[in-house]
Amino acid sequence: MYAAFRSVGAYVPERILTNEALEKMVDTSDEWITKRTGIKERHIAAEDEFTSDMGSKAAAQAIERSGISKDEIDLVICATISPDYFNMPSTATIISSKLGLPNVMAFDISAACTGFVYVVSIAKAFIESGMKKNVLVIGAEKLSAITDYTDRATCILFGDGAGAAVISATENREEAIIDVHTGADGTYADLLMTPNGGTGSAHDALDAEAKSSCFMQMKGNETFKVAVRTLTNDVKAILDENNMTSDDIKHFVPHQANYRIIKAVGDALKLKEEQIVLTVHKYGNTSGSSIPIAINDLYESGKLHQGDMMLLDAFGGGLTWGSALIPFAGPKA
Numbered sequence: 001m002y003a004a005f006r007s008v009g010a011y012v013p014e015r016i017l018t019n020e021a022l023e024k025m026v027d028t029s030d031e032w033i034t035k036r037t038g039i040k041e042r043h044i045a046a047e048d049e050f051t052s053d054m055g056s057k058a059a060a061q062a063i064e065r066s067g068i069s070k071d072e073i074d075l076v077i078c079a080t081i082s083p084d085y086f087n088m089p090s091t092a093t094i095i096s097s098k099l100g101l102p103n104v105m106a107f108d109i110s111a112a113c114t115g116f117v118y119v120v121s122i123a124k125a126f127i128e129s130g131m132k133k134n135v136l137v138i139g140a141e142k143l144s145a146i147t148d149y150t151d152r153a154t155c156i157l158f159g160d161g162a163g164a165a166v167i168s169a170t171e172n173r174e175e176a177i178i179d180v181h182t183g184a185d186g187t188y189a190d191l192l193m194t195p196n197g198g199t200g201s202a203h204d205a206l207d208a209e210a211k212s213s214c215f216m217q218m219k220g221n222e223t224f225k226v227a228v229r230t231l232t233n234d235v236k237a238i239l240d241e242n243n244m245t246s247d248d249i250k251h252f253v254p255h256q257a258n259y260r261i262i263k264a265v266g267d268a269l270k271l272k273e274e275q276i277v278l279t280v281h282k283y284g285n286t287s288g289s290s291i292p293i294a295i296n297d298l299y300e301s302g303k304l305h306q307g308d309m310m311l312l313d314a315f316g317g318g319l320t321w322g323s324a325l326i327p328f329a330g331p332k333a
């Protein structure tokens, strides 16, 4: 049995936070942000709009496009670092109930910006082992809830949103997800971290100093260098191991953190401009959601066709990283 990537869906909140609006909040400029990151705007969830709300909307769309009925979904996995509740219940269980899914196994995983590649890897393993048949995978983030809007080094980067996909069992090898690579190295834990707290009301009672440790903190420059090195090496490895070259890739879908990182990796791999999917200017860095949101943009622009080979590549806090070679299978006939 193989795992087929059948469909994609996404949701971003209505409110847009532009670089010009950020100029009024911190000492920065549209010019600096554009030049250093490529980001022009990001979407921000309403106060009463939760990670599970965004995840449910993206997931409903992915199910609708999959050719699989929601009653057939037998596993739900959500990648998030900004869950509705930090300990329990998991965001995946809330999404399941919001969608009216049957009583199926549901859990969250925490792998930061690599989250979506990790959930694809888990879905593939469950399907290939025969344990599950139709897996709903979601990346959903309300990063605005863990972003310090007085810290210009981080608040310009992040946005909210969700993306989802349905991955299902197939006997057709042509449709199969070819390979997924995943890795992690906790010795770099301090490059990107939220030392304390959660996204809910848990930190409201804390004093200002304690509260600031609930927000993301980042060593941007070091992260940048490790990101370029790790992303490039990982993609080279997955292509080599599968006897493929960058010419075999129709769509390179990198984690959308920073245009300069994407460009550096694209150049190192000699990818052509038309192979690289870019959405960072519109949504900023949406962590675990960024790859499925980018695939959804590709799909909705009419550029993603059945059989197109996608190469996913992600990097994030942990540190974690991963890549995947995935032909777009399209809906189940």
Ligand code: COA
Binding pocket: 027, 028, 029, 032, 033, 036, 037, 113, 152, 153, 156, 218, 219, 220, 221, 222, 223, 224, 227, 257, 258, 285, 315, 316, 317
């Ligand atoms: N506006 C204006 N100036 C800013 C700024 C902002 N928003 N943020 C930082 N600066 C300043 C710094 O204070 C520093 O000033 P100094 O030279 O007077 O000390 C200068 O700009 C350069 O800072 P530096 O951190 O070296 O910039 P950079 O070129 O590395 O760009 C990032 C900063 C954050 C854009 C970049 O490091 C980055 O994208 N890193 C990766 C982050 C990432 O992708 N994280 C998620 C991984 S999934």
